[in-house]
Amino acid sequence: MKYIAEPLSLMPDVAADSASSGPLAWVGMEDILIPMRVATGHGSTQQVIGHVDAFVNLFRDDQRGIHMSRLYRLIDEYLGDTPFDTHALEQLLQAFLQSHHELADRARLRLRFEQALRRKALRSDHHGWRVYPVTIEGTLGPRGLDVTVATTVTYSSTCPASAALARQVARQHFDAHFSSSAQISGSAASAWLGSELGMPATPHAQRSVAHVWIRPARGAAWDVAALIDRIEASLGTPVQTIVKRQDEQAFALANGRNLMFCEDAARRVQHALDADDSIADFHIRIVHEESLHPHNAVAHARKERKGLSGSSREYANGPRSSGAPDSAD
Structure with a gap:
């Protein structure tokens, strides 16, 4: 049987259903994996695998949920070849809010990665x-x-x-070792200190x-x-x-x-x-x-x-x- 795709406008959107609605502090996704670039000092960068948690609040009483795919798409767009810094973080969070302007007024992102540094x-x-x-x-x-x-x-x-x-x-x-010696020569003391006896x-x-x-x-x-x-x-x-x-x-x-x-x-x-x-x-x-x-x-x-x-x-x-x-x- 041949599959015939329905127009997007005709597809059901149960997330917009007001059933079981009410404001929520944070809604989003955790542990999204994405390759990204971070600074390593002296103007150099390296690629890492970021673990991203992305959230917005939901302040509308009449909305069931948020648009999680929008957050994912924005993460994929903003975290890429450009090194991640304060400006990039703020831009991404602003994009989160713009994508949910009718639902949220706060956005949060948590990024975890491992940074490798060359050590001599x-x-x-x-x-x-x-x-x-x-x-x-x-x-x-x-x-x-x-x-x-x-x-x-x-x-x-x-x-x-x-x-x-x-x-x-x-x-x-x-x-104790040199108690019987009237005088201790430097060579004898040095030999004792250099042996296992010297570090009891x-x-x-x-x-x-x-x-x-x-x-x-x-x-x-x-x-x-x-x-x-x-x-x-x-x-x-x-x-x-x-x-x-x-x-x-x-x-x-x-x-x-x-x-x-x-x-x-x-x-x-x-x-x-x-x-x-x-x-x-x-x-x-x-x-x-x-x-x-x-x-x-x-x-x-x-x-x-x-x-x-x-x-x-x-x-x-x-x-x-x-x-x-x-x-x-």
């Missing part, structure tokens, strides 16, 4: 890739555009208390994570690569890619020079972000995945500002979850 080894001439999860969220409504950026940086932390205890044990062993105890260290969320200042463009660089520089011990012996030695030296509790790490990142005028607000969550015990050590820090109100108080408590968008602004 600490001492050798080798290079490798580090990949960082990034979430960018924008909301456009009557009060204008609100943008947030979140990422995660992995680093190494060595416990200052454990280092002090290890030094005490090393000194005790040194004194080692401080515990662990892989640690800094979860950082920021709100760029109004009119400021985000720069994810620069943000990651700033966080890693403040901590001093970001995890490495390719590691030769000289690189591992340099990493050990960096850990020794950057002993830190989770509280110290939180303050380091806090001070680094406070010094950046392009960041209006931020929240930091530090997690040290302890090797000493099975539970983690955690610290939170945020930008201290007087007179926080409304959504600023909400955001000061930390980044929103990656689930469905929150209620209306």
Whole structure:
């Protein structure tokens, strides 16, 4: 039987049915996959696979639903070869609202992707890739555009208390080993320190994570690569890619020079972000995945500002979850 297509005007549109109607905070789609381009610093870009959540509110009492295909078509149109930035985000959100001008006055987009940055080894001439999860969220409504950026940086932390205890044990062993010597030659001391006896105890260290969320200042463009660089520089011990012996030695030296509790790490990142005028607000969550015990050590820090109100108080408590968008602004 030959299929005869009906004219579009004759096709039923049950979404326009007023049955079961009523206003809704957000309606849309989650986890739309799309290739797109992001900036990687120094004027370069790279293609990533974006995971897009797209929503508008539904303020009409007499409408059953929204036009989701319109949102999808706009995402496909706006997220492509042009690098994704604040201007592109605002344009896309404005297009969301124009496509639903009779139904919505707020639009939201959440974009998740992994950003790869090229990293040089600490001492050798080798290079490798580090990949960082990034979430960018924008909301456009009557009060204008609100943008947030979140990422995660992995680093190494060595416990200052454990280092002090290890030094005490090393000194005790040194004194015991040379207790019968009236004089200790430099060569004998150097030989002892260079042997396994010279390190009878080692401080515990662990892989640690800094979860950082920021709100760029109004009119400021985000720069994810620069943000990651700033966080890693403040901590001093970001995890490495390719590691030769000289690189591992340099990493050990960096850990020794950057002993830190989770509280110290939180303050380091806090001070680094406070010094950046392009960041209006931020929240930091530090997690040290302890090797000493099975539970983690955690610290939170945020930008201290007087007179926080409304959504600023909400955001000061930390980044929103990656689930469905929150209620209306």
